[in-house]
Amino acid sequence: MSWLSRVRNSISFLPKRQTTDTLWHKCKKCGSMVFTKEWEDNLQVCPRCDHHNRIRAETRFAQVFDEGAYELLSSPEVREDPLKFRDTKRYIDRIKAARTTTEQKDALLNARGTIGGRTAVVGVQDFAFMGGSMGVAVGSAFVAGVEAAIAAHAPYIVFTAAGGARMQEGILSLMQMPRTTVALELLREAGLPYIVVLTDPTTGGVTASYAMLGDVQLAEPGALIGFAGQRVIEQTIREKLPEGFQRAEYLLEHGMIDMVVPRAALRERLIQLIDYLAPVREAA
Structure with a gap:
């Protein structure tokens, strides 16, 4: 040199x-x-x-909230590696590696800010963290997001992206399906909207629970959305599935979701939905 x-x-x-x-x-x-x-x-x-490329949680928050300003909410502490699971490597080592790579505690982050001048709590699943898989930490973060929305009397908006339940936590990961469903009942009792934006990919136990329980179901163009994989379904029914099966546009055509919204128009659409689902009450 x-x-x-x-x-x-x-x-x-x-x-x-x-x-x-x-x-x-x-x-x-x-x-x-x-x-x-x-x-x-x-x-x-x-x-x-x-x-539509997969994007990180911080990027999503910056795109959705007014002027990209938001307050990141802390996630509840949960017991890590409750089953002492090990495959080719220890589960706890996989968690540490994911945290080092993503600089996140787990796959679901919540933030509070304003969208179109209205307070909202937004949860984002980050596929970069172990495929966005749903474990106890994700379930706890989801419940915390619902509680934060109720406390702020604000809508809860969730961007889903997951390969499904986290296999390393076994039945405990599957228990998050009814747990999040019960949390959403509390949100509805409070009269607050729950809006879901399905992003690529949203599959497995996440699709079978809170991803499909929104008051309004949106999806980004081309997003893969489903429960079981296409190959598994084809082998089960012994038929060839149609072109575009499990993509957002196919699901819209068959009534499974309400609308497909390009990312550039998504923020404005959320503003419209918040104003419609949670109108501001005028003082008497």
Whole structure:
């Protein structure tokens, strides 16, 4: 290494050199190379084929809340690795690895802020954390989100993204299905709306519980939504499934969800739904 390179590398304030890895983004669907800046300005949606990329919880919060401002809510403490599960590695080690990679406590985060000037509590499942899988921590965070919404007399909006229940927690993960359902009854008794936005992918026990219990069911374009996998269904019924089966557009056509909303229009649609489902009462 030359003395000039050593001096240049030692100066911390010099900007990092742009490379093909940082300058361009390759679409996972159509393979198009798009300027990263253009892709990010388009809310991480491919401008060529409209593929909605999976996004992190913090990014989702910034896109939904007014001026990207929000307060992250703390998640309840739960017992980790209650079954002392181990497959090729210990479950507790998988949790630690996921926390290191994502810098999150678990797969579901809640935040409070305003959407169109109205207070709302938003929960986001992050697929980057162990596939967004639902365990005791996710169930507890969901219940905490419902309680926060009731305390703030605000709607609870959840963005789902999950491979299903977390197998390492066995029956305890499945118990989160009735647990979250009961929590939603408390929300409805309080007269507050529950809005679900299904994102890619939403499957398994999450689909079989709180993901399909919204007062209004929205989905992002092209999102995979279902319970069992397509291959499992085909092997069970011994028939070929139709094209686009379990995609958001197919579910909309067959009445399983209410609307498919592009990411760019999602915030405005949520504002409309909040105003409709939780109108402001005028003082007498």
